[in-house]
Amino acid sequence: MPLELVDRDDPSGEQDAIWTLNFGPQHPATHTTLRLILTLDGEKVLDAEPDIGYLHSGFEKLGEVLDFNQYVTIVDRMNYISPLANEIAWHHSVEMLMGIELTPRCKYIRTILAELMRIHDHMLCIGTCILDLGGATAFMYAFNEREKIYDICEMATGQRFHTSFTRVGGLLSDVTDEWVQRVREFIKVFHKAHTDISRLVMKNRIFIERTQGIGMLTRADAISGGATGPVARASGVTRDLRRDEPYLSYDDFDFDVICSQSGDCFARFHVRMLEMTESAKIISQAIESIPAGPIYAEGMGKIASPDKSEVYRSIEGLIHHFEAFMPNRQASVPRESVYAATESPNGELGYYLVSDGDFRAYRARTRPPSLLHFALFPKMIRGCMLSDVVAVLGSLNVIAAELDR
Amino acid sequence: MEFEQIKNSVSGAFPAVSLSWSEFRGQLRLGINASAVKQILSYLRTLGFDMLIDETAVDLLEYPDARDRFEVVYCLLSTETATRIIVKTWLNEPDLELPSVCDLWQSANWMEREIFDMFGIRFDGHPNLKRLLLPEQFTAFPMRRDYPVKGRGERHNFPVYTRAQS
Amino acid sequence: MAGQVKQLGDSVLLTRLDAVANWARANSLWPMPFATACCGIELMSTAASRHDLSRFGSEVMRFTPRQCDLMIVAGRVVMKMLPVLQRIWLQMPEPKWCISMGACACTGGVFDTYAVVQGVDRFLPVDVYVPGCPPRPEQLIRSVMDLQQKIKDRGTFSGKEFGLRIIPEGPPRFDEDEIRRMRERNGLPLLDPKYNPLH
Numbered sequence: 001m002p003l004e005l006v007d008r009d010d011p012s013g014e015q016d017a018i019w020t021l022n023f024g025p026q027h028p029a030t031h032t033t034l035r036l037i038l039t040l041d042g043e044k045v046l047d048a049e050p051d052i053g054y055l056h057s058g059f060e061k062l063g064e065v066l067d068f069n070q071y072v073t074i075v076d077r078m079n080y081i082s083p084l085a086n087e088i089a090w091h092h093s094v095e096m097l098m099g100i101e102l103t104p105r106c107k108y109i110r111t112i113l114a115e116l117m118r119i120h121d122h123m124l125c126i127g128t129c130i131l132d133l134g135g136a137t138a139f140m141y142a143f144n145e146r147e148k149i150y151d152i153c154e155m156a157t158g159q160r161f162h163t164s165f166t167r168v169g170g171l172l173s174d175v176t177d178e179w180v181q182r183v184r185e186f187i188k189v190f191h192k193a194h195t196d197i198s199r200l201v202m203k204n205r206i207f208i209e210r211t212q213g214i215g216m217l218t219r220a221d222a223i224s225g226g227a228t229g230p231v232a233r234a235s236g237v238t239r240d241l242r243r244d245e246p247y248l249s250y251d252d253f254d255f256d257v258i259c260s261q262s263g264d265c266f267a268r269f270h271v272r273m274l275e276m277t278e279s280a281k282i283i284s285q286a287i288e289s290i291p292a293g294p295i296y297a298e299g300m301g302k303i304a305s306p307d308k309s310e311v312y313r314s315i316e317g318l319i320h321h322f323e324a325f326m327p328n329r330q331a332s333v334p335r336e337s338v339y340a341a342t343e344s345p346n347g348e349l350g351y352y353l354v355s356d357g358d359f360r361a362y363r364a365r366t367r368p369p370s371l372l373h374f375a376l377f378p379k380m381i382r383g384c385m386l387s388d389v390v391a392v393l394g395s396l397n398v399i400a401a402e403l404d405r
Numbered sequence: 406m407e408f409e410q411i412k413n414s415v416s417g418a419f420p421a422v423s424l425s426w427s428e429f430r431g432q433l434r435l436g437i438n439a440s441a442v443k444q445i446l447s448y449l450r451t452l453g454f455d456m457l458i459d460e461t462a463v464d465l466l467e468y469p470d471a472r473d474r475f476e477v478v479y480c481l482l483s484t485e486t487a488t489r490i491i492v493k494t495w496l497n498e499p500d501l502e503l504p505s506v507c508d509l510w511q512s513a514n515w516m517e518r519e520i521f522d523m524f525g526i527r528f529d530g531h532p533n534l535k536r537l538l539l540p541e542q543f544t545a546f547p548m549r550r551d552y553p554v555k556g557r558g559e560r561h562n563f564p565v566y567t568r569a570q571s
Numbered sequence: 572m573a574g575q576v577k578q579l580g581d582s583v584l585l586t587r588l589d590a591v592a593n594w595a596r597a598n599s600l601w602p603m604p605f606a607t608a609c610c611g612i613e614l615m616s617t618a619a620s621r622h623d624l625s626r627f628g629s630e631v632m633r634f635t636p637r638q639c640d641l642m643i644v645a646g647r648v649v650m651k652m653l654p655v656l657q658r659i660w661l662q663m664p665e666p667k668w669c670i671s672m673g674a675c676a677c678t679g680g681v682f683d684t685y686a687v688v689q690g691v692d693r694f695l696p697v698d699v700y701v702p703g704c705p706p707r708p709e710q711l712i713r714s715v716m717d718l719q720q721k722i723k724d725r726g727t728f729s730g731k732e733f734g735l736r737i738i739p740e741g742p743p744r745f746d747e748d749e750i751r752r753m754r755e756r757n758g759l760p761l762l763d764p765k766y767n768p769l770h
Contacts, residue, residue, distance in 0.1 A: 025652065025655055026605065026634075026655060026659060027634065028634040031606075031611070032606060032607055032608060032611060032646070033607050033652060052537065052538065053536075053537060053538035053539060053540075053651050054607075054649065054651050054652045054655070055607055055608060055646075055647070055649060055652065056538040056539060056649055056651065056686050057647055057649050057682045057684060057686050057687045058547065058554070058682065058684030058685055058686045058687065060523075060548060061547060061548060061554055061684055061685070062554070062681075062682070062684060064550075064554075065554055073681060074681060074682075077608070077609055077681075080608060080609035080612055081612055096430055097430075099430065124612070124615075128615070139619065140619055140620040141620075143615070143616060143619035143620050143621070144620050144621070146616070147616070147619075147620070147621045150616075160707065161609065161612075161613065161705055162609065162704060162705070221511070223455050223456050223484055224455070224456075224510055224511045224512065225510075225511045225512050226456055226457055226458060226510070226511075226512030237484060239484055239487075244487045245487060335469070336429050337429075337463075337478075338429060338430055338432065339432065339458075339459065339480050339489075339491060341458075348458065350458065350459060350480075352459060352461055352478060352480065354463050354468075356467075356468055356469055357469070362463070362467075362468060363463045363464075365459070365461040365463075365478075367458060367459040367461075367480075371515060371516075371519075372512050372515070372516075375511075375512065375514060375515040376511075400607070400608070401608050401609070404538055405538075539650075539651070539686070540650060540651050543650075547685050547686075552685070553685070554683070554684055554685065555683060555684065555685060556684070556685025556686070557685075559650060559685060559686075560649075560650055560685060560686065560687060560688055560689065561689075561693075563653050563654070563657070563688075563694050564657070564694070565693065565694050566657060566660065566661070566694060566695055566696065567696060568696040568733045
């Protein structure tokens with residue numbers, strides 16, 4: 001990394017101790033591509049200037065070209081450690097724009113998938129941050145569980161990573177009984193793995209000392225800075241869209257919103273750790289009571305994607321397919337705009353949609369939680385040590401693709 | 406907070422400003438003139454809307470029956486009552502300037518920089534208004550509708566290294 | 572001479588210097604994970620518990636380019652990132668190889684937009700392409716094995732095979748005149764081809 005002495009007029013005569021350090025864009029602790037320009041006094045961080053955009057790939061521009069069902073493939077790649085959560089958020093906003101009410105079965109399956117993704121996301125966040133702080137074991141444990149969730153996703157959707165599973169008003173396909181059984185088994189073994197990781201991390205003296213009291217975020221700053229999700233809840237903002245503005249079928253389940261008052265790195269990890277057990281609680285309630293019935297509601301007309309076996313075997317199915325996918329035959333959408341958000345693992349993931357009547361967005365704005373969390377980073381790191389940068393970055397769980405879009 | 410309460414409160418405080426209220430899918434929306442943005446947002450801040458969830462812009466160049474070029478959207482949220490309100494305002498070329506709301510909500514800082522980066526709308530009073538996502542040398546505003554999706558060749562403008570050279 | 576060799580028995584192995592060097596190089600590839608996006612997570616999966624890349628001698632991920640001989644470009648590379656990638660590539664010592672992992676690194680993938688470089692092989696030499704969005708860990712392991720085979724088959728001790736290639740591998744280059752015309756028509760100056768944000 002290039003190192004340079006900053007020439008400043010400092011009356012205290014300490015100017016030769018102040019130096020700048022370029023951190024990133026290619027650095028193991030940034031996980032992906034972030035860049036920080038740190039101003040340091042010895043090892044103490046005086047200021048940090050984030051420089052982002054190293055993964056800006058024009059997501060929002062593509063949202064104006066692709067239709068509501070096609071864009072789900074792009075949305076997948078936004079927060080790539082929990083792809084299904086993005087899909088659910090995207091189609092939640094499209095359904096809100098079009099005024100579609102989902103069937104109970106579809107809602108339940110989406111809820112289970114969303115909560116699986118929360119476990120998926122928090123596992124990676126905790127595992128990799130511990131890896132950066134010097135412990136490789138928890139990373140291996142976390143990836144064991146992640147591989148199991150990948151298998152569950154693959155079984156339901158056919159893809160292990162970028163599933164592109166949701167459709168407007170429904171899902172690509174229904175789930176099978178074997179899948180339900182698989183999820184049940186996962187929840188059984190998950191508790192043991194969670195306890196293992198929890199004991200390995202949360203009672204680890206080194207980990208506690210490297211995270212407790214580091215990267216403080218006050219409640220007022222969290223609210224003013226637009227922090228949501230685990231970051232805000234660790235600072236005492238008791239907000240969870242699953243409880244405050246229930247969507248999907250979260251109303252039916254009994255779960256707690258995990259909050260903490262302390263607002264440091266350790267609190268953020270602790271909130272994530274406990275949220276995973278809450279997610280497992282929701283899944284175990286939902287998996288036992290998935291309602292029978294269709295995935296698509298009655299009377300959806302050409303919005304619903306037809307079943308592929310019908311498309312290939314009957315003329316009516318083929319016509320239905322063309323009606324659903326030909327640009328000039330697709331369903332019309334109210335000429336309106338709407339903002340809809342869901343509680344993604346990282347925070348409030350919202351979409352501001354503007355429609356001009358076509359079956360594609362005129363403007364598809366993403367409200368990324370990572371952007372606002374990373375904007376708070378300089379505030380949190382001031383006064384900490386250089387080695388704390390890694391811990392704070394890890395606790396914020398900044399995902400570059402979501403940050404830059 | 407009920408929608409009626411908010412409407413009455415804002416209308417009572419600004420009798421001279423033309424406010425256009427609308428509702429869609431249970432969301433309250435308020436359209437105002439660009440000149441009144443700062444005072445109305447400050448007032449909403451005192452009403453309890455303590456979080457600026459989202460700030461974005463829309464280029465209405467190809468929108469059917471649009472009268473203005475740009476629409477700037479503020480999504481506000483009250484963390485106490487979980488009420489949301491969407492405030493919209495409109496801008497036209499060449500006068501693409503709005504007052505910055507960074508002093509009301511910290512979260513506006515990067516979102517306003519992003520709007521400047523993508524649409525070229527300037528924010529008066531912003532502490533550090535420069536490009537956020539694109540390189541400083543970039544000349545265009547890519548989220549405008551007249552900018553092609555595939556760009557104008559910027560993505561190809563780099564030196565090439567072969568095996569023999571590197 | 573022949574008699575002496577016979578006396579030594581099994582304790583001496585005769586081979587070519589090239590073969591020894593290739594054998595050593597192929598089985599201790601140290602990757603430099605240039606992980607920008609989704610493929611980076613699959614790269615982590617490959618190195619983590621279930622797939623365990625260390626079985627193939629390349630689990631020693633080094634995050635400084637000066638200690639590596641294999642660059643894995645995992646994820647899309649955008650305008651702002653390409654100069655960084657090129658600089659890291661130039662910092663790696665010889666002999667070095669490059670794996671372009673995933674559809675975005677190979678061709679731009681689904682991101683045919685203004686900001687994304689349409690394939691890193693336009694600007695860098697690439698040895699192995701891995702298709703998929705993102706490729707499964709098995710596919711990445713296969714590509715490492717393919718690269719090992721390539722090194723064993725064609726490598727030389729002095730690295731002669733690198734000097735022979737004077738044209739960039741990959742697809743034909745874009746039409747530079749077209750870009751110039753496009754920018755002139757829109758009244759825009761040409762970007763400085765030597766532009767590098769890190770300087």
